[in-house]
Structure formats: C-alpha cells, structure tokens
Amino acid sequence: MKLSDFAIKRPVTMLMVVVVILILGFVSVSKMSIDLLPDVDVPVIVVLTTYPGAASEEIEDTITKPVEKSVSGVENVKTILSDSQPNVSVVQVRFKWGTDLDIAAMNVREKLDLIRRTLPENAEAPIVLKMDPSMMPVLILGMEGERDTMYLRQLADDTIVKQIERVEGVSSVIMVGGAQRQVRVRVYPDKLSGYKVAFSQVISALKAGNINVPAGEVDYGNRELLVKTTGEFQDVEEIKNLVVVNRQGAIVRLRDIADVQDAEEEVKIYSRINKNDGLR
Known part of the structure; x- marks a missing residue:
C-alpha cells in the first residue's frame, strides 16, 4: 500500500503522526543550545621557535627543516606548513x-625534545601552541x-594594559606598534685589541652586572x-661605568672600549591610527 x-x-492516524512530529520538533528546538561563538577544536598545532639575529635562510636550514622532519612522524598528521622569517620559525x-x-x-613535544640539542645553541626552546579560535581578538583599541x-x-x-587585564573575562592583551x-x-674592535679584552668578556660582564640575586x-x-641583592642596571651611566676587566687594579670600564647610547629599538611593525603613528 502506498x-x-x-x-x-x-x-x-496520519494527523496524529504529523502532530507527534511537530511536538518532537518544538521540543528539540527548545532544548537546542545556541552559541554565537561555539567552542570548536580546530585540529591544528603551531610550533614557534625564536632564533634572535638569524636570517630567513639560516632559520629554514637550522630550525624549520629539522622541526618539520621531527613532527612529520606524529600520528594522524595531515599536512605541515611552515614559514621561515628573520628571527623566527613558524611550523603549522x-x-x-x-x-x-x-x-x-604531547606527542609533538616529545618529538621536539629529541631534536632540542641539535638546534642552534642561541635558539630558544620551541613553543607548542594549540590553535584556539577563542584566542582571536574580540576588541581592538x-x-x-x-x-x-x-x-x-x-x-x-x-x-592602560594593566587596567584592561584586570577586567573580568580578559585572557590576554597584546600590543602592536610603537618603539621600545x-x-x-x-663595541670598538681596535679598542678591544688595545686593551687586550675579548668580546666574550664584554658579554659576560654585561650579563653578570644586570642580575638580581x-x-x-x-x-x-x-x-x-x-633578602635579595639588587644588581640590575638603573640608568645608562651605570652601564658605562661597568667594570669589564680588573687586572690587579688596572680597570677597564665599558666606556673605555664601547659607545653606550640610550636609544630606540628598530621598529618592525608600524601601526597607523587616523593616518598618524600610534598603537593598537
């Protein structure tokens, strides 16, 4: 029978069937949860590795390629994308x-631990981040x-940043633009040679003189x-007067072999507000 x-x-009988279907539909709709920004687990992990002072080619050869080869053996990997920039390697x-x-x-971190010693000595430890859509900015000032x-x-x-971070529900605040x-x-190489001071001694003196113990x-x-001893530099003059070498009373200070300037770092990201330089 058709x-x-x-x-x-x-x-x-058909009328009763239709009524039952309508009732079940209304009940289902009333109990269905609605979320403007649903919590979705995007199956993407990002490996971020910083290597200060390295060019893009060096980043690719010494960090990006080893990381790609290491994480490719993790189970359920679909694709691997990478971006080698000056100072930083990003592997998706x-x-x-x-x-x-x-x-x-966890598996990615285990793979990275195996190659950590093969990465450049001055490179920072790789950071493993899970892609989370909820971490996207919801307000830009x-x-x-x-x-x-x-x-x-x-x-x-x-x-301003500290006050915003105190607002309930704020996870993090990221600032872009501006000079720091x-x-x-x-350091002057001829003066290093004249005072018979190694460049490594200058670096060691700066590290040892700028620390709280x-x-x-x-x-x-x-x-x-x-109780702690305060050893961090307070001003530029203190840095200039830093003792680099003391040979039985013959003191070589940083100002004797180098020029110390209070300046701004090189701006790599510019932010424009109403056609003017600003922050966001």
Missing part, C-alpha cells in the same frame, strides 16, 4: 578531524597622541623576610 493511499484511508601542523589535540600536542610612540608605548605598558627603549652598546632569608621576630 503512503498516499494509507493517508487517504486513515486520515486520523594540521591533523585529521577528530584527533585529540591534547595527546597530539587604537591609541595616538602628540608625544612620540616610545612614550605612548611605555604609558600603555605601565597603566633600547640601550645600544657599540636572592640572598636567602632572615628571621625578624615572628616574621621571615626574604
């Missing part, structure tokens, strides 16, 4: 849908003013106080 014949001969690993990203991230961008960035770092303060030390604990009545 469905049309059954509907004509038993109209009451795409997995098959349904892959548990927590397990995949622009900032401009009559002062230079270095002052604006310092003002934003010290006050940078102390430049230009914990000095233990002191009992003060019913309280316990933490």
